Amino acid sequence: MARNIGSHYTAHRVLGRGSAGTVWLGEGPEGPVAIKLLREDLAADPDLAERFAHERHALLGLEHPHIVGVRELLVPESQEGAAGENGEIALVMDLVRGPDLRTHLTRERRLAPAEAATIVAGVASGLAVAHAAGIVHRDVKPENILLDTSGEQPVALLTDFGVAKLIDEPRHGGRSGVVGTPDYMAPEIVEGLPPRAAVDIYALVTVLYELLSGFTPFGGGHPGAVLRRQVTEQVAPLPGLPDELWELIQQCLAKAPASRLRAAELASRLRETRPALAGLPPLDLGDPASDEERRPASGDPEYAGYGGHGENTAALATAAPTRAAVPLVRGAAPDSERVTHTRMRVPDADELAGGAHGTARAPRAPGQPRAGSARNTTAGARRRRRLAVTVAGAAVLAVVAGWLLFSGGDEGGGGDGRGPATEVTLVDAADVG
Numbered sequence: 001m002a003r004n005i006g007s008h009y010t011a012h013r014v015l016g017r018g019s020a021g022t023v024w025l026g027e028g029p030e031g032p033v034a035i036k037l038l039r040e041d042l043a044a045d046p047d048l049a050e051r052f053a054h055e056r057h058a059l060l061g062l063e064h065p066h067i068v069g070v071r072e073l074l075v076p077e078s079q080e081g082a083a084g085e086n087g088e089i090a091l092v093m094d095l096v097r098g099p100d101l102r103t104h105l106t107r108e109r110r111l112a113p114a115e116a117a118t119i120v121a122g123v124a125s126g127l128a129v130a131h132a133a134g135i136v137h138r139d140v141k142p143e144n145i146l147l148d149t150s151g152e153q154p155v156a157l158l159t160d161f162g163v164a165k166l167i168d169e170p171r172h173g174g175r176s177g178v179v180g181t182p183d184y185m186a187p188e189i190v191e192g193l194p195p196r197a198a199v200d201i202y203a204l205v206t207v208l209y210e211l212l213s214g215f216t217p218f219g220g221g222h223p224g225a226v227l228r229r230q231v232t233e234q235v236a237p238l239p240g241l242p243d244e245l246w247e248l249i250q251q252c253l254a255k256a257p258a259s260r261l262r263a264a265e266l267a268s269r270l271r272e273t274r275p276a277l278a279g280l281p282p283l284d285l286g287d288p289a290s291d292e293e294r295r296p297a298s299g300d301p302e303y304a305g306y307g308g309h310g311e312n313t314a315a316l317a318t319a320a321p322t323r324a325a326v327p328l329v330r331g332a333a334p335d336s337e338r339v340t341h342t343r344m345r346v347p348d349a350d351e352l353a354g355g356a357h358g359t360a361r362a363p364r365a366p367g368q369p370r371a372g373s374a375r376n377t378t379a380g381a382r383r384r385r386r387l388a389v390t391v392a393g394a395a396v397l398a399v400v401a402g403w404l405l406f407s408g409g410d411e412g413g414g415g416d417g418r419g420p421a422t423e424v425t426l427v428d429a430a431d432v433g
Ligand SMILES: Nc1ncnc2c1ncn2[C@@H]1O[C@H](COP(=O)(O)OP(=O)(O)OP(=O)(O)O)[C@@H](O)[C@H]1O
Pocket: 015, 016, 017, 018, 019, 020, 021, 022, 023, 034, 036, 068, 093, 094, 095, 096, 097, 099, 100, 143, 144, 146, 159, 160, 324, 325, 326, 327, 413, 414
């Protein structure tokens, strides 16, 4: 049922749900929009409403061809900015017509290096603008990269800017904390340092590695083990990659934040690698998961218009549920259904250093997913564990882990119903303007 959001917008139907709220397909004075409505319990927190109001200009001012634009921020009337009608906090965003990168990757298993580099170069150029404005995303991952398929060629856009930070900031007098997804979490966050721009580079290049290989460099198993690997392990090489791309990956996954490239440099270096990547097929690393298992729900509207490797997505059609991954954030239960979540302890210093109490792990051949990797099993391919980590000073202490959910909804995001493309070529905005 349609509902009014503020005085100018109407929300028509749910596009998807996340841990912080629900995204609706809406209508405003200038046409269709996406409206992210924060969970009621979050919106009822006056501190949070105040923080959103305070960041209003920063959130609205971020404009870039690879960033999902925020057109309006609605907060309760007592705060600065346009008023949400029922005390709600809502972000009115540009509507992106197409799937998110997780959906695309799940379907394709691995992307050709040129396609992966184009996606990541575009997102890096968006990050460069945000970082120059002093904004760190803090939650870069495939779920937060949307692929706009409304034009001739898909364009990657980063969304959810600043939301993780705003939701996560301490209440007055409270402890500082961070929320993140262990697979993409930079080691300095695990160690309790404040997240700076370099954490976005680490997360984005983790995404690049995942697009190329089908698995994240340090993922798999218990979230605490993932965090420990982020701090202690070196990234395993991916056979078959051109040297310049591999060097760039290594540099951006450096444990020391200062050793990583800046966002603008990452974008330009990736563009420079293009000639070496042209025509390379996706890496052949072997994959235990069957094609059927990794395909998105047949008839998934999120996938309309994105044909991948010449396949006809319409041919995949029969209704099946889409999934939504939901990390645990502070506060009451999210809008989404939760399969399970758990309480955990982040490894202490000894474990982080791989000491006597560290998690024992079998050696692994380079380029192969870990046993128990979320990308290595059928169940795991559908499951993503996430984590809300609270840190106090340099001590890494107690925490709450979130788990992946499968939403039963059939309302995918923003597909435009066009016929499938015969070939997928990602557009880098630098090429067109
Ligand atoms: N601007 C947009 N246009 C179209 N669809 C969108 C837009 N923003 C988000 N969506 C869709 O809405 C769904 C929920 O998004 P949301 O950002 O709330 O959650 P998430 O990023 O999947 O998870 P979380 O926020 O918990 O990490 C996603 O599936 C996404 O595809």
